[in-house]
Amino acid sequence: TGKTEVYFKVMEYWLNRGRQILYLVPEVSLTPQLLARIRGAFPGRDVRQYHSYMTRNQRQRIWLDAVEQNVDILVGTRSSLWVPMKNTGLIVVDEEHDSSFYQQSLPYYDGVEAALKKAALLDIPIILGSATPRVGHYHLVESDRLSLLRLTERPVGSFPTIEIIDMKEEKNPIISKRALEEIRQTISAAKQVFVFVHRKGYSNYVVCYTCGNTVSCPHCSVSMTYHRTDNSLKCHYCGYKEPAPKSCPVCGSMTLSARGFGTERVEHDLQKYFPSARIMRMDRETIDNPISYEKALLEISRKECQIIVGTKMITKGLDFPDVEMVLIVDADRLMSFPSYDSPETAFQHIAQVSGRSGRASIGKAFIQTFNPNNRIMKAAFERDYETFYLDEITLRKELNNPPFSKIAEVICYGETEDESGLLAExxxxxxxxxxxxxxxxxxxxxPLLSKLKNSYRMKVTVKLPPDANCEFLQKIQKKHPADVQIIINGIGGIV
Ligand SMILES: [Zn+2]
Ligand SMILES: [Zn+2]
Incomplete structure (x- = not known):
């Protein structure tokens, strides 16, 4: 795409001055294709990759070579920020909007913020690239702390047409008649279809019609997801798994019903509608390492499958000439997180997914929603980042949300509800x-997730001015290393 060529030009400038380049990508799955491209563009340069799937020895090798300045370009995920390159001249962050840059386990950090900080400390330039920049970063352009380079031409092909499907008019709550029609046409023309579903699994929860009980994880305060493949219930937070019960564990009735839907259910339904179609599912259940991901990409490019059903995973860097249609099954689900940044996340997802089709041909994107008049749907439909941004930044200013403030979430843990409650108070x-x-x-x-892995949680939220000193929070963290967790400007949906 066009932005990669821009990165390469700037990289060349700094390489010619004997400097090293740090090139950050959101996910390890993006590195093989990219490495080949970089090596092709910079013959003779030492291009390495770095990510957490590498062995300890491999990673140590990179560290040593980086210190010795034997690495020209280091391509990697957020963890490569900590590789001690001696003479870094430029940092590139590709797809900077991607939530994978957030480390959601100890130590919590946002890889993009850390990269900005690193660039500032080293006094070197940094490039953030995205078709849907983070609202907070786009705002830095207004205050002249970042400068904006706009790519006005789409590199290959034209944008796909977008059609919004109003699900209020549909009988089938999962896949609309309109979408089925289009899928049928697309695959009969020997083209491929991407179907994006927000969650994995078959159903999101199992409820008893007699007593109303929802089967939840014994260790967390969340409902268990039904997986049809192995007839099990799984907790997506702690990994707990049990065989699916035949009767309600509370009242014993045989009236359990699986409600809501995920990738497995969509795959299952599509197979019913298109019995002879070759369907592939891509989610964390079917793809759990870079090798299985590579294999899946190969199958898509060889057209061994016609319909690809997947989670967010399918939105990343997938450019296939024969994918002509994209369907977002449950766009509303993206917006339903009770967090100030869920509109931003939803817009980014929808815009990224619908931008995927038609890279080489004229593609079509379909968005199923119960809220066709929602401002985010409209902005995504019109590919209007500016309008989305202006609405969003106005709202954030009114409500004093980031980037006009910092939000610190202090999560207190305890073995009992009382214990976490007292600590939080x-x-x-x-x-x-x-x-x-x-x-x-x-x-x-x-918080929504009031119990996680047998620990009870309570939350204190602190709103601070954007440049406030956070020392008092550090003190609290030091005083309670084990039972307090502090997340500053985290992403929605985790706490
Ligand atoms: Zn029951
Ligand atoms: Zn659990």
Missing amino acids: KIAEEIRQARIDSIEVFGPVA
């Missing part, structure tokens, strides 16, 4: 006592 009090200027303290409240 104590910490909220400590923060209020500190009397720091212009901060707001909310809570404690029980």
